[in-house]
Amino acid sequence: MNFSTFLSNPVPRFARNYQGHGHMLFFQHIPKTAGSSLVTEMRAILNPFCNVHVPSKNYADHLKEGDPMAGAIEAFLAEHVRYRYRSASGHLLHSHMKTLREALPYVSFFTVLRDPVDRVISDYCYSLTEEYPLREQFMARFPTIDAYINCADYQNTMWNAVAAKDDAVTSDVIVRIFDSYLFIGLFDDITLHFEFLTALFGHPKTLVSHRNATKLSDSNRIEITDDLRDRIAAVNAKDMAFYRVLRHALVPRRSEIAAFVTARRAYYNNSVEQVQDEQTALAGTIWRHMCGVPVSVGDEWEREEELAARQVAIWTIRRMERAGFSLTVPPYRTTRASGVASKGKT
Secondary structure, eight states, X not given: OOHHHHHTSOHHHHHHHHTTTOSOEEEEOOTTSSHHHHHHXXXXXXXXXXXXXXXXXXXXXXXXXXXXXXXXXHHHHHHHHHHOXXXXXXXXXXXXXXXXXXXXTTOEEEEEEOOHHHHHHHHHHHHTSTTXXXXXXXXXXXXXXXXXXXXGGGSSHHXXXXXXXXXXXXXXXXXXXXXXXXXXEEGGXXXXXXXXXXXXXXXXXXXXXXXXXXXXXXXTOOOOOHHHHHHHHHHTHHHHHHHHHHXXXXXXXXXXXXXXXXXXXXXXXXXXXXXXXXXXXXXXXXXXHHHTOOOOTTOOOOSXXXXXXXXXXXXXXXXXXXXXXXXXXXXXXEETTTXXXXXXXX
């Protein structure tokens, strides 16, 4: 199951066929694409979670190494054997993703793209804030945004994350990229796309966390002109081309994705309510059999000893279900006058 399959199938069919395929969800975090917010939610709902990163302690020293992230990936793979992570994330390049795919062929990878011009501006402004650990070095190297956008190391960041640096933006390469990801989302639709991804694993989760949004101040405020935007687009031509392809593929499917998320949420909520109702009724039946009390309509467990017995019944049910028993609520009817229960249709 991959993004090419998603684009060529109705959303419900893709979701149905995906069930059971994804043992881990791995987010390739491209800077300034709402990644920190996504990571916060993943850590909460798909744990154990691992942040694949180069330790912040002596971060500048790590950058002197050939590829510090390679060591972080090696450590992550070793830890995964022990912890069996359900989700993970990291600021990874194409070469890192290739290593992970070879080591973890069962993992579902996804990433998010943003309008390239907006992403570059946000990345530059963020790097001038105190939250960025290498702020001083960054300011010394890039005193102006012109110096930043003209540096080849910071051009076409999104394309270099999903493709080899020398790859041209061709249909063959794009198909290869789509085949290697479960999903590629859009920053503008990040909440909807996160709801869709989590719906594949069960109940859709709404993105409520908004972390690391770039805060503008006198130290990082820049004048954004049409000329600046045009120059950023020109030196990030690969990012621009790939982003246009993704928008063209995803935007027309927005309503279909939203309909699936709505239907999935309704189905899940109704199923949970039904399971809870059935478990309560079954717990009551078992408890009454345990205590020799006739079944009656509308009973509630009010006394402490009854609450304790009900808890024992629920634990009994769960142990039986884990052992493979299929439990259903027996159809009882109650004679209110006598309080005597008998089997039959209600």
